[in-house]
Amino acid sequence: xxxxxxxxxxxxxxxxxxxxxxxxxxxxxxxxxxxxxxxxxxxxxxxxxxxxxxxxxxxxxxxxxxxxxxxxxxxxxxxxxxxxxxxxxxxxxxxxxxxxxxxxxxxxxxxxxxxxxxxxxxxxxxxxxxxxxxxxxxxxxxxxxxxxxxxxxxxxxxxxxxxxxxxxxxxxxxxxxxxxxxxxxxxxxxxxxxxxxxxxxxxxxxxxxxxxxxxxxxxxxxxxxxxxxxxxxxxxxxxxxxxxxxxxxxxxxxxxxxxxxxxxxxxxxxxxxxxxxxxxxxxxxxxxxxxxxxxxxxxxxxxxxxxxxxxxxxxxxxxxx
Amino acid sequence: xxxxxxxxxxxxxxxxxxxxxxxxxxxxxxxxxxxxxxxxxxxxxxxxxxxxxxxxxxxxxxxxxxxxxxxxxxxxxxxxxxxxxxxxxxxxxxxxxxxxxxxxxxxxxxxxxxxxxxxxxxxxxxxxxxxxxxxxxxxxxxxxxxxxxxxxxxxxxxxxxxxxxxxxxxxxxxxxxxxxxxxxxxxxxxxxxxxxxxxxxxxxxxxxxxxxxxxxxxxxxxxxxxxxxxxxxxxxxxxxxxxxxxxxxxxxxxxxxxxxxxxxxxxxxxxxxxxxxxxxxxxxxxxxxxxxxxxxxxxxxxxxxxxxxxxxxxxxxxxxxxxxxxxxxxxxxxxxxxxxxxxxxxxxxxxxxxxxxxxxxxxxxxxxx
Amino acid sequence: xxxxxxxxxxxxxxxxxxxxxxxxxxxxxxxxxxxxxxxxxxxxxxxxxxxxxxxxxxxxxxxxxxxxxxxxxxxxxxxxxxxxxxxxxxxxxxxxxxxxxxxxxxxxxxxxxxxxxxxxxxxxxxxxxxxxxxxxxxxxxxxxxxxxxxxxxxxxxxxxxxxxxxxxxxxxxxxxxxxxxxxxxxxxxxxxxxxxxxxxxxxxxxxxxxxxxxxxxxxxxxxxxxxxxxxxxxxxxxxxxxxxxxx
Numbered sequence: 012x013x014x015x016x017x018x019x020x021x022x023x024x025x026x027x028x029x030x031x032x033x034x035x036x037x038x039x040x041x042x043x044x045x046x047x048x049x050x051x052x053x054x055x056x057x058x059x060x061x062x063x064x065x066x067x068x069x070x071x072x073x074x075x076x077x078x079x080x081x082x083x084x085x086x087x088x089x090x091x092x093x094x095x096x097x098x099x100x101x102x103x104x105x106x107x108x109x110x111x112x113x114x115x116x117x118x119x120x121x122x123x124x125x126x127x128x129x130x131x132x133x134x135x136x137x138x139x140x141x142x143x144x145x146x147x148x149x150x151x152x153x154x155x156x157x158x159x160x161x162x163x164x165x166x167x168x169x170x171x172x173x174x175x176x177x178x179x180x181x182x183x184x185x186x187x188x189x190x191x192x193x194x195x196x197x198x199x200x201x202x203x204x205x206x207x208x209x210x211x212x213x214x215x216x217x218x219x220x221x222x223x224x225x226x227x228x229x230x231x232x233x234x235x236x237x238x239x240x241x242x243x244x245x246x247x248x249x250x251x252x253x254x255x256x257x258x259x260x261x262x263x264x265x266x267x268x269x270x271x272x273x274x275x276x277x278x279x280x281x282x283x284x285x286x287x288x289x290x291x292x293x294x295x296x297x298x299x300x301x302x303x304x305x306x307x308x309x310x311x312x313x314x315x316x317x318x319x320x321x322x323x324x325x326x327x328x329x330x331x332x
Numbered sequence: 333x334x335x336x337x338x339x340x341x342x343x344x345x346x347x348x349x350x351x352x353x354x355x356x357x358x359x360x361x362x363x364x365x366x367x368x369x370x371x372x373x374x375x376x377x378x379x380x381x382x383x384x385x386x387x388x389x390x391x392x393x394x395x396x397x398x399x400x401x402x403x404x405x406x407x408x409x410x411x412x413x414x415x416x417x418x419x420x421x422x423x424x425x426x427x428x429x430x431x432x433x434x435x436x437x438x439x440x441x442x443x444x445x446x447x448x449x450x451x452x453x454x455x456x457x458x459x460x461x462x463x464x465x466x467x468x469x470x471x472x473x474x475x476x477x478x479x480x481x482x483x484x485x486x487x488x489x490x491x492x493x494x495x496x497x498x499x500x501x502x503x504x505x506x507x508x509x510x511x512x513x514x515x516x517x518x519x520x521x522x523x524x525x526x527x528x529x530x531x532x533x534x535x536x537x538x539x540x541x542x543x544x545x546x547x548x549x550x551x552x553x554x555x556x557x558x559x560x561x562x563x564x565x566x567x568x569x570x571x572x573x574x575x576x577x578x579x580x581x582x583x584x585x586x587x588x589x590x591x592x593x594x595x596x597x598x599x600x601x602x603x604x605x606x607x608x609x610x611x612x613x614x615x616x617x618x619x620x621x622x623x624x625x626x627x628x629x630x631x632x633x634x635x636x637x638x639x640x641x642x643x644x645x646x647x648x649x650x651x652x653x654x655x656x657x658x659x660x661x662x663x664x665x666x667x668x669x670x671x672x673x674x675x676x677x678x679x680x681x682x683x684x685x686x687x688x689x690x691x692x693x694x695x696x697x698x699x700x701x
Numbered sequence: 702x703x704x705x706x707x708x709x710x711x712x713x714x715x716x717x718x719x720x721x722x723x724x725x726x727x728x729x730x731x732x733x734x735x736x737x738x739x740x741x742x743x744x745x746x747x748x749x750x751x752x753x754x755x756x757x758x759x760x761x762x763x764x765x766x767x768x769x770x771x772x773x774x775x776x777x778x779x780x781x782x783x784x785x786x787x788x789x790x791x792x793x794x795x796x797x798x799x800x801x802x803x804x805x806x807x808x809x810x811x812x813x814x815x816x817x818x819x820x821x822x823x824x825x826x827x828x829x830x831x832x833x834x835x836x837x838x839x840x841x842x843x844x845x846x847x848x849x850x851x852x853x854x855x856x857x858x859x860x861x862x863x864x865x866x867x868x869x870x871x872x873x874x875x876x877x878x879x880x881x882x883x884x885x886x887x888x889x890x891x892x893x894x895x896x897x898x899x900x901x902x903x904x905x906x907x908x909x910x911x912x913x914x915x916x917x918x919x920x921x922x923x924x925x926x927x928x929x930x931x932x933x934x935x936x937x938x939x940x941x942x943x944x945x946x947x948x
Contacts, residue, residue: 048793052424053365060540103611105359109551112364113601116544120594123541127588145435172812179803183789189756189782190807190859191774219372219540223428226421233794234416237839242794266440271432278429285416293414627723631716631763634727638918657714658763698726 024149025262031151031159032254032273035212036228038163040250041170042208043225044232044243045201049181053108054093056222057115058209061092063122063218066143067129076140078158078214085143085210092118093202119218146217148258148269159211166207169200170243177201178239216270227277228253234288253277337583339461343476344579344593347536348571350484351545353491354526356560356567359550360502365420366405366523367546369427371530371539373404375434378531383441394479394531401527402520404430457536457579457589476536483532487525491564494518499560537590545571548597552604555611574600628668630698631658633677636687637695649685707769709734709863709894710755715764717747717754724750726918728764732896732911734862737889739899739908739925742915743938748898749785751915752865755896756782768863778807781861783852785868791841797851798836801826804858819858826854831880846877853881863894870901882908905929 046055065088066081073080092114099110126141142150170177179187180197188194205225212221232245257273286293358364377400381393404426411422461474491498500508501515508515526546533542553566578593585592606613635658639648648657655665669685672678677691687695710732717725725747732738740748753759755766757773768776781804801823802815809815815823827833830850840848849869856864864885870878885895889910899905905912905925912929914920914937921933 047418047421048790050418050420052418052420056368056424099605102613102616103555103605105551105554106362108362108364109359109547109554112368112543112547113551113598115368116540116542117548117594117598117601119540120544120588120591121598123588123591124582124585124595125587127591128585131586175803175806175809175814176811178795179806182793182795182800183784183803185753185758185784185788186782186803186855188758189777189780189784191777192806220428220432222424223432226424227428230417230421230425237794237796238799239794267436268439271435274428274432275436278425278432281425285411285414291416293416627718627762630723631727634716634918635714638727638729658716659714659761659765660763698723 025258027153027156028148028151028262028269029255029258031156032148032215032258032269033251034156034159034163034254035215036224036250036252036254036273036277037247038159038166038250039208039212039221039224040228040232040246040248041167041243042204043250044229044239044246045177045181046205046225047229047233048239051205052226053111053222054096055205055209055225057092057096057111058089058206059213059218059221060115060122061118062086062089062210062213063119063143064088064125065091065122066140066213067122067125070140071125071129078155081143081214082158082162082210085213086206088118089206089210090203093206142217143213144218145268146213146215146220146270148215148261148273151215155214162207163211166204170204173197173200174240216273220270220274223274223277224250224253227274227281231277231280231284234284234291237290249277249280253280336461339474339477340457340589341576341579343460343474343480343536344457344575344589345572346477346480346484347533348545348549348575348593349568350480350487350529351533351542352549352567352571353484353487353564354522354529355546356550356553356564357498357502357522358526358546359554360560364543364547365423366408367526367530368540368543369408369423370401370404370523370527371542372427373430374398374400374527374531375431375539376400376437378534379434379437394528397531398524398527400430401530402524405520405523460536476532479532480536483525483529487529490521490525494521498522537593541590541594544594544597548594548601549574552597552601555601555604555608570600625668625671628660628664629672629675629677630694632668632672632685633687633691633695634698636678636685637692640687640692646684651680651683651685654685707734708732708767709736709769710896711767711770712751712755713765713767715751715754715766716762717750717759718762723762723917725754725761728915728919730913730919730922732894734894735889735892736911737885737895737897737909738911738913739897739905740913740915741899741902741905741937742920746916746937748915749867752782752867752896752898755865756780778859779862781856781859781864783856783864783866783869786845786848786852786871791843791848793840795840796836797827797832797838797840797843798823800840800851801854801858804855807859822858822860823854826857827851829857830854830884844874846873849873849877849881853884861893864888864896866895866897868898868900870899902934 043055046052062085065084065086067084068088069080069084070076096107096110096114099105099113100107105113129140176187176192176197177200179192180194180201184194187197208225209221212224216224228246228249229242231249232242235245236242253273253276257276258269260276261267261269261272284292287295289295355364355367358367374397377397378393381396385392408419408422408426411417411426412419417425460476463475464471464473497508497513497518500511500513501518505515508518530539530542530546533545537545549567549571550563552570553563556566557563574597575593578596579589581596582589582592604612609615632654635654636649639645647653651669654660654669655662658665660668669678672685672691673680675690676688677694678685679688680686708731710730712728712730715725715728715730716723728751730751740751742748750759754761755768755773757766766773768780773780798820802819804826805815805819805822809819824833824836827836830853832847832850832854835843835847840851843851849872853866853869856866869881873881885897885908888895897909899909906929909925911923912925913922914928914933916937920937921928
């Protein structure tokens, strides 16, 4: 009887954690697509690191570890970090990458200062705050799943409502502005959605690895499709898949942390997609290239002068590569 | 006690200098994030080397980590070459994957090894002096001091020997290539040094804050000077000052040393950004205000110049209509006219503005530039 | 053609500056309706900036732009825009038809999705530019000329009265160039006003009937046969200092 009780309890935890990870994967996969397409993959890294002091300050001010309050603190700090990065790039000669690195590491350092301060102040309630650094998916509770589900759902709904506007914004900002779209506000909206996706994932995956949750599913999805709607859907699926499979694998043995396992699952999906996806994948391309070359060689021997064909082969190679 | 403080301070200063030197080139080559990637990605290398040597400070450790770091760079570049992944995404994919492998290795075998992810990621400078280099009975000082001192000398030697090549490969890759300076070799040499420096700095500050040491002082120095040599010197000075004041503050507040150094780095950057002449926020704002009025006056004389002697000139130079033509606020237009009259760019004839010779030459100069 | 009272585009005293550097100084420009106008000038003359200022994409330091006597914000629906081809990422996951349908977004307004009618308009525009066979083609797999045709089709579905095009001939093959110019001429025949940023001085007289010579300030503007003179060209492209002394 006792054994059975433990078994159901264990399963219950696993199910909650899996649902949480799947939801996270869905939200970050879908929204990460926009970050990858705008070439802002690493902005996610900066936001997730910059969020740490926000979490600490939110805890210091309220003394509570309610997910919503911590997420709010993280979001404010993440936004502030983004704002500082963009201002540095706009106002100085310092380039995007340096501004990103500077904000990422110094905000994180400030977060550490605050965390050590909280620890040494002897607040009994503080345990678990450093989960936000490394992530602790196993500690996901029902209320966390609820927070993820509601906030993530709202973010996805907003994404769908402004679908065509956001698409135009990232494809052709100038044209978007010319037909009267408020590109500035849309930009802020999109960054806010990204911030939401990131701060939701912090507890499970941690600041260090969160950026991969945004980037990997989107990169994998990009290889399979040339349509944005399919790419977003696929990225959400890959994210959910990585979340669930990572959770299950890590629960199957001791000493395998969940966050890194989720990231590795997502990375495997990327590797598989880059290698085997039709049309774009490496395997497909090398077959196509070889066939092109052979066909052309036959044609060369039969009809055309050798130099002309050589040029053609070169041209084909550059086109397929 | 005092000896311990001195040791920590020395390690902090040496580490900050060793990081700032290659950091200058990373910042200029727009590759700062590569240091972020490397600092995370070398974790599996460290773990594997630790399995082999059971020590955190053997030379093998530094070599293994450096190899992993260079491998990361190669891997990111290979991913990019497939053209299926853009550069930022390639970096964003590679280092979390390698870092994950490292974390899993550590937690899987944590019972056998005394390697703590916290220590690797966050570092603890306070413990650095505990590991001492001892030959027979003589205590020669903390090991990290020797490791980082060696790295500092190595970086310094690399930069001094290859100064010309580094400079050229940073500012004009294609020219460096045509002159036969093998920019790829310089690139990988720099990346190897960054990897080695990063792993050396692990003990002291941890992998994320290494980025603050690498990116912070050079970015701050970049605001202050145009000369590469000066930027190198300034970066080292700023890095050392950040380290010293950060350590001192952390001691007062009893909080994480590395975290405080990073925080100080940010505030020093912010301070310099505010006050530095020419490029600072304050001087930008000042110049902006001054230029706003100068610019408006130039606009006014050009406006008059363009319509001078043409049929519509009468209407265009009517003072009361100026703000409509130029779409200025009436009060703004009145002030601009006042300034322009004071500067004798224009003269007033009844209700009309006429260009003076001086105003005409101002307009011509503005149009020619 | 020269109905002097109605002006399709009226630019008065327009000055644009990026930070401290002026890009356009006090530009006056009237474009009568129904002309095919080339904006010509050396690199850095502010041609693209002028187009962007007309579209309200950059904020002028002074001056004013009117489209048929009203500010641009009120006239958006009658203006079509073709940006430079290099301004977008052609590896974006979308296909030809989808890009062309983006031209309908302005008319659709917020939230509403393009429907069957929009699709038909897009198909029609694609036929016009000879790209109807490529509707489902991913945009990265198009040649430069084909990409330009797609952009043109996107502007066509905007069903505008005024078209502003930024270097539509850049990097396109000769066939495409001929196809584009005959399309632009057809637009003019239908009473549309077409403003084109143009690079190739050789073709100005063949292609256009109206020209604006620009170099930070407007040098001259008017019908090609009157305006496109060697004196004006010298003023635009060189000998500027000599001109200043002569004045």
